[in-house]
Amino acid sequence: MSITGSARGNDNRGIRELGGEEKVGWDAVTQGVTLNSFVGTSENAAFLKPEERQYNDFNSYTATVASWRIIKPVYNRDVCIDCQNCWVWCPDTSIISRDKQMLGIDYDHCKGCGVCVEVCPTNPKSLLMFGEKEDNDDALAGWPSKEKK
Amino acid sequence: MAKEFDLNEVEVWDGNYAASQALRQAQIDVVAAYPITPSTPIVEGYGGYVANGYVDGEFVMVESEHAAMSGCIGAAAAGGRVATATSSQGFALMAEVLYQASGMRLPIVLTVVNRALASPLNVRGDHSDMYLGRDSGWVQIDAFNAQEAYDLSLVAFKIGEHMDVRLPVMVHQDGFTTSHKAQNVYPIKDDAAYKFVGDYVPVDEMLDFTRPVTHGAQTEEDWHYEHKAKQHKALMDSRTVIDEVFAEFKKLTGREYKRVETYMMEDAEVALVLLGSSVETAILAAKQLREEEGIKVGIVAPRCFRPFPYDLIREALDTPSLKTVCCMDKSAPGGALGALFNEVSAAAYATKARPIMTNYIYGLGGRDFAIDEAKRIMREQKAHADAGHITTDIQQFSGLRGPKLGFFQTRRG
Numbered sequence: 001m002s003i004t005g006s007a008r009g010n011d012n013r014g015i016r017e018l019g020g021e022e023k024v025g026w027d028a029v030t031q032g033v034t035l036n037s038f039v040g041t042s043e044n045a046a047f048l049k050p051e052e053r054q055y056n057d058f059n060s061y062t063a064t065v066a067s068w069r070i071i072k073p074v075y076n077r078d079v080c081i082d083c084q085n086c087w088v089w090c091p092d093t094s095i096i097s098r099d100k101q102m103l104g105i106d107y108d109h110c111k112g113c114g115v116c117v118e119v120c121p122t123n124p125k126s127l128l129m130f131g132e133k134e135d136n137d138d139a140l141a142g143w144p145s146k147e148k149k
Numbered sequence: 150m151a152k153e154f155d156l157n158e159v160e161v162w163d164g165n166y167a168a169s170q171a172l173r174q175a176q177i178d179v180v181a182a183y184p185i186t187p188s189t190p191i192v193e194g195y196g197g198y199v200a201n202g203y204v205d206g207e208f209v210m211v212e213s214e215h216a217a218m219s220g221c222i223g224a225a226a227a228g229g230r231v232a233t234a235t236s237s238q239g240f241a242l243m244a245e246v247l248y249q250a251s252g253m254r255l256p257i258v259l260t261v262v263n264r265a266l267a268s269p270l271n272v273r274g275d276h277s278d279m280y281l282g283r284d285s286g287w288v289q290i291d292a293f294n295a296q297e298a299y300d301l302s303l304v305a306f307k308i309g310e311h312m313d314v315r316l317p318v319m320v321h322q323d324g325f326t327t328s329h330k331a332q333n334v335y336p337i338k339d340d341a342a343y344k345f346v347g348d349y350v351p352v353d354e355m356l357d358f359t360r361p362v363t364h365g366a367q368t369e370e371d372w373h374y375e376h377k378a379k380q381h382k383a384l385m386d387s388r389t390v391i392d393e394v395f396a397e398f399k400k401l402t403g404r405e406y407k408r409v410e411t412y413m414m415e416d417a418e419v420a421l422v423l424l425g426s427s428v429e430t431a432i433l434a435a436k437q438l439r440e441e442e443g444i445k446v447g448i449v450a451p452r453c454f455r456p457f458p459y460d461l462i463r464e465a466l467d468t469p470s471l472k473t474v475c476c477m478d479k480s481a482p483g484g485a486l487g488a489l490f491n492e493v494s495a496a497a498y499a500t501k502a503r504p505i506m507t508n509y510i511y512g513l514g515g516r517d518f519a520i521d522e523a524k525r526i527m528r529e530q531k532a533h534a535d536a537g538h539i540t541t542d543i544q545q546f547s548g549l550r551g552p553k554l555g556f557f558q559t560r561r562g
Contacts, residue, residue, distance in 0.1 A: 023371060026376075031254050032252070032253045032364065033253065033368060034363065036353075036362050037361040042359065043358075
């Protein structure tokens, strides 16, 4: 269920490797190492969805910055109740949710901290941690059933 | 709107009060400060102006000098005109954050009242703190008296805030000898002073919500070097801006400043290079020695410590009559020849005259440096000139009790 580049239309989330920026010379770097979040001005950025914003090349939104993750959350749509708890708690805004509906996990920014799994209230949980190399479909096939309290 | 401060044509101010008046006239938005002798009255004065309505700004009390400079950086990144003051241990505690301010290209003004560094603890004036800042990427300007502390504090904003510079600026004055000595000071009227400094123009300010910006980003081996090189170039190129701002200040007040001040160098055979309040002592000694003994002494005083005025020092020392140059460092050299000696020698090596170079350490912890001692050193330099080589150790100590202390000898001219 993870959302990948091609499925996101014009969204430029995680489209480049970190450090893949053009290596300009000393004369072309920004003064004072300032990094602008958006291209030009963006007065209404707070009212736009991330995929609608004009992120700057140096904004980590456009980079894939999760190469060192060793465990990952896998999302199970069949159990999820769209409560938005994981979206609220994720420290890396890596839960993708639109119109109060959980869509999946941004694997380009998720660091594998597991907070989303901790806060998920369903039984069984709609998010569980798996090894980074495990196949998501295999993980979903072996999803645990409802636990008796 | 801030009230106007009634000023006489000539006031009796000490260096601290002079600097605080300059901060008021520049209408600083934020001062984040922590008190330390002997610079406390500068920020105390600013706090009084805020409380009494003479400046429309914020005084932020913090828990340390590290926090003071950190607060200044935050306020400057937000988009305000910012200044503070410190000395000695406070300066040392600020050291880490000084590098952040310059790397982030924030034109903060720091008025430094020079004081010795512990241990042993000492509140008197020497240049240890000023020297500690010399690699921090700030412009460092040195005032030799109260008038200059006032003038240069105003000038500092105009230099640092110039669009080609955008670097923080330190204005140094000597602890007690300048900071606490009341002298005649000719102030500029409030409106003329503010007009000279000009409105603050922020760059990449964080309070511009239409252009969200990150300040203080991390860079590793693929970017850090380019940023440091760009920063170094801005500091080196600030020499032109400093010259321009000095010229503009002369137009306004008639008072002339140069990146390197020279006195009686036209025909000098012997030169002393020194900083701070000792410059005036050395000038008096040189004048007397010229009259009394006919020894042609000149004085070279770097007004601008950073960017180091290699160009103008070389020019000042490229006098055909010049035989010897004594560089006087008012800072414990910590296992080296004095910093001024090393840097001035590098510039002197590029002259035709290639004068004999010697080094004196003097005035540590506020040890007095008076005219008689200045004359003795000048006579000794004349003896080097007559002998054609250094007749003493290359590094010596002025005004030190106990057996003679010195290091390194040479028989070369």
